[in-house]
Amino acid sequence: MTNHWIDIKNSDCILIMGSNAAENHPISFKYVTEAMEKGATLISVDPRFTRTSSKADIYAPLRSGTDIAFLGGMIKHILDNKQYSEEYVALYTNAPFIVGKTFDFKDGLFSGFEKNPEGPVLGRYDKSQWAFEMDKNGVPKMDRSLKHKRCVFQLLKKHFSRYDLKTVSMVTGTGEGDLKRIYDVYSKTGERGKAGTIMYAMGWTQHTTGTQNIRTMAIIQLLLGNMGVAGGGVNALRGESNVQGSTDHCLLWHIWPGYLKTARASNTTLAAYNETWTPTSKDPLSANWWQNTPKYSVSMLKSFFGEKADAANEFGYQWLPKVDDGASYSWFDIFDAMYKEKIEGFFAWGQNPACSGANANKTREALGKLDWMVNVNLFDNETGSFWKGPGMDPGAIKTEVFMLPACVSVEKEGSITNSGRWMQWRYQGPKPLGNSLPDGDIILALGEKIKEVYRDGGVYPEPIVNLKWDYATDGAYDPHKVAKEINGYFVKDVTIKDKTYKKGTLVPSFAFLQADGSTSSGNWLYCNSYTEKGNMAARRGQEDAVNNIGLFPEFAWCWPVNRRIIYNRASVDATGVPWDRKDWVVYFKGDEKDGKYVSNKWLGDVPDGGWYPMQNPDGSWREDAKYPFIMQKHGHAQIFGPGLADGPFPEHYEPLECPVEKNYLNAQMVSPTAAVYTSEADAHATCDPRFPYVGTTYRVSEHWQTGLMTRTQSWLMELQPQMFVEMSEELAGLKGIRNGERVNVISARGKVECSAIVTKRFKPFTIAGLTVHQVGIPWHFGWRWPSSGKEDSANLLTASAGDPNTRIPESKAFMVNVTKL
C-alpha cells in the first residue's frame, strides 16, 4: 500500500476491484464502513457478486481478464471530459515529457518488438525505442502545457482513444450504463480536495497482464491527483500477514533486501554492479533517491560478511551468487527446472506448493523427481505427503522427505510488516508445542551446521565460512539481534556533520549509511526501525499526528523512515499548500518574507524528503527544491513507464486461455511478451469447445491460503466444508445441474470435484454479442484434509502462464468445463 489500512477512512470514493476485501480482508471493512458513513461511495467491480458487492453503492460485473479494457475506458473518460487534475498532472507526472520519435504503437505492438521462439516469454521489446528526448544537459524535454504532439499526455490520449464505451463493453461484458456510471462517480475524485482509493489484490496481479493492470490504475490515480493524498493511493491488500515483510526482505529472486537489484553474471565487480544499477539524473531538481544504491549495497554486504568484508575484497561481493543475464528464476522456472530433473534438493519452507502454485499436477510430478525435500511447516501437508497423494505410486517415487515442525506465529517473538508497511513487533505468547521450533531457530541451526561442514573445505567454501552468523543468545535464536542487524550499525567511528557516531552503535536512519564500509545494514529500507532509541516497531503510542487523519506515528513503525503515506509531497501544490485543507497529509509552514520562503518547516507526516516546496508563495521556482516522486530517476511519477517488459502504456490482451476468438482492441490475441511454459505437463486450450467456460479462483473468509491452518479446524470446516464451484442459474439450467450437487470442473490440465453453488450472484456475460458463462472456485482445498480425500486444489486447473515482468501465474482467468459426475 502507498497508504495504509486506517487511511481508507479518509476516502471519498473507494473502488474495490481485483479484490474481495469484505471476505478476505475483513478488518479493512471497519475503515471502509467509516468512510461510507462520512459519505464515501463504495464501488465493487467483480465477475461475481461478493460479500463486498453486498455492501457497495454500485456493483458492476466484468469478465475475468478484462480489467485493462475496463480501466482504459476510465482513462479515456477522464481525458475526454477533462476531469483530470491539470496542475498535478503537469507538475508531478511525466505527462509533459517528450517521447522520442522511435516510439510507436501499431497492431497491438509497441515499437522494438521481437519474437522469442525459445520461450518461455513469447517475445521481447527493445526498450531503448521508448526513450524520452533529452535536452543538451541530459534532462528530459518537457512541455508543461501538455500540447506537444509527442508528449506523454498526448500519446496517452491517442493510445486510449480506442477504449470507447461500446468497445469496452463488448470486451468486458459490463453494461455501457454501468461503465459510464462508475467512470462518472470515480472521476469526480479528480476535483481538488477529493480523494479516491483503490483496494486490489490477486484479482489484478494474477494475470499475464498483472503488472499492467496495476499500472492502468496508477495512471488513473495520477490523472486524478490521488497519489500521496489521504484517502488515495494505490493499495495492494496483501494475501498473507507478512507478505509485505517477506518481499521487503527479498523473498523474490530478482531483488535483494530493500529492492536492490540482484546481481547479474555480467556485473563482474562490485563497481560494475553499482554502476549498472545506480540511476543518474542530470536534473538538479530530481532527488533520484536510488543514486544512493552503492551506500545500501555496500552496507548490506557489510551486514552479511561483517569484518571479513573490506574494500580490498569488494566487501565480499564475489561471494554472492549472480543470476544469468536474461534468465528468470521465478516459481514457474523453479518447478519447470525441477520437472526437468535439474534440481536435486528442495526446501518447502512455510509453503504448500502442491496446492498453492498454478498447474499443481506438474508441481506434484516435479516433487517426485527430487532426491530429497525438507518440508518446514506447522503440519504435514499435500507437499510433504505428495508421494502418497492421488494418482501417485509411492513405490515408484525416490524423493526422501524430511519434516521439520515449525511453531506458529504466536509462539515466537519477532516482527511482521503488514500491507500498510507497518512493522509491528509481537511478543511471544505460549511456548512452542512439542519439538516444534521458531523458523529463526531452524535457520540458525541449519546455518551453523552448514558452516561446520564447510570449515573442512568443499567447493568454494568462502561464502559460507565468511558469512556472519552471530544471531544467537544463550544458544537460541535472538530476534532482537536480527532486527538490529537489519537496521544496521556503525562498524567504525564515523563523523557526520560534526557529530561522531561510535563504532557499534545503531545507525539512526538510512541517510547515514555509507558506501565506504563504515556502516552495515541488512536492509536499508528498515534502517531507522531499531535505533539507539529502541525498538521502534514495538511502540504502541496511541496519539494521532497533528493533522488527525489516523497516521498514529508512534504506533509501531513504518518504512521508509516512519512515513505513513508515501509520495506525500504530491499532496500539496507547488507552494506547499495541501490540495485538501481538511484531511491534509503534509503542510509547509516555513516563514515567508517578500513572497519567498525563508525557513523550512513541514507539519504532519514525515515528508518525502524535507526540501522546500517547488515554488515560493510568489510563484517563483526554487533552486533548492526537489520533485516529489523521489524514487523515480526524473522525480516525476510515470504515466509513461518505459522500464516494463510489456510496454510503456497498458494495453488489453486476452488471457492465454480465453472464450473469444478475437481481441476487439488490437490485432494481438494474448500479451506478446507473456511467459508461457510448454513442457508436456503444460497443456493450454483457448477457444476450445471442450472448455467453454471462463474459470477463476478466489478465497473465502472461512479459510486461509491452501487451507493448511483452517482445513484442520473443525469450527471453520463446519462453515465451508467442501470444495465448491459457483455458477449462474442460467449455466446450471443449461447443464442440468442442481444446487448442491457434486460436479467435475475440468481444464486442459486437470479435474477437481466440487459441490455446485447455483447462484444469482454469477450472471452470464454478453461478449461481442455472444453469451459467455463464468464459474469460480476457491483455492483453499487439498486432498490431505478433509479425510475423504475428495476435496482437492483449484490449482490443478490453472495454467502455467505468467506476467512477463513478475511471472505471477494467470490463476484468475482460464478455461474450464463443468460436468455432472
Place this chain on the structure above:
Amino acid sequence: MSNAFFIDTTRCTGCRGCQVACKQWHDLPAEETENRGTFENPPDLSFSTYKLVRMRETETDGKLKWIFLPEQCRHCIEPPCLETARDESAIFKDEKTGAVIFTANTKNLFADEIIESCPYHIPRKAADGTLAKCDMCNDRVTNGLLPACVKTCPTGTMNFGEREQMVSLAQQRLSLVIKKHKNAQLVDADSVNVIYLVTEPPADYHEFLMASANGHGITRHMALRKMMRPFTRAIHQLS
C-alpha cells in the same frame, strides 16, 4: 438496568467471525456439515450452535442483494419461554444483565412447548430434551467483558451495552440509514434486548426475524399459551 445488543445489519459483511467466536467461547463442537449449495452453514441453529449468520439472495427490479442476519436469542424483556416454563431452576432472567438463561434443568421441561412459545423460534433441544441457546455470554458480561460475538466483530455490526445506550444508538443509526434505505426499521425494539436494524422486509432475512411478521405476536401468543397450559400439560402427562 439491563443490557442489550444492537445488531446493525447494514454493516454486516457476513464474515461469520461472530458465529465462530460463539462456538469458541462456549467450547461447542462443530457439526458435520456439507456444502448445500450455499455459504450458509450449519443449516440451522442447534443444541451446539447458538448463533448463525443467515445469508439470503434477493432480487427486486433486477437489483441483486445479498443480506446477512446474525441470528441469536433476543433476550426478550418479558420472555415467553420463561413464562411458559415457570421453573426458575430451568429458565431464569439475570436481572442485572437482562440475560435469559437456560440451565441443565431445562431437561425437565416440555421442550417443544418452550420452543413453541418462542416468537423467534430460537431454543433447540438435545436428544435428552435439554434446551440450549445464546446466554449473552453472561459469564463474560458479569466480569466486565463484551460478549464474544461483539468482541470479534470487525465492522461494528455487533454492539452491546446498557439498554438505553443501545436503543439510542439504534435510533441514531436508523435516522441515518433511512436516508439511503427508505424501508429501514428497528425490529421489535420495545420488547427485546437484541435490536436489529434492517433495510429489507424482515421476512426476506428469515421467517422468524420479526415476531409480529410471523403470526406469533408476543402478547396474543402468550395469552393463548397461558390459557392453554393446563390442558397441554395434561395431554403431555397422558401421553
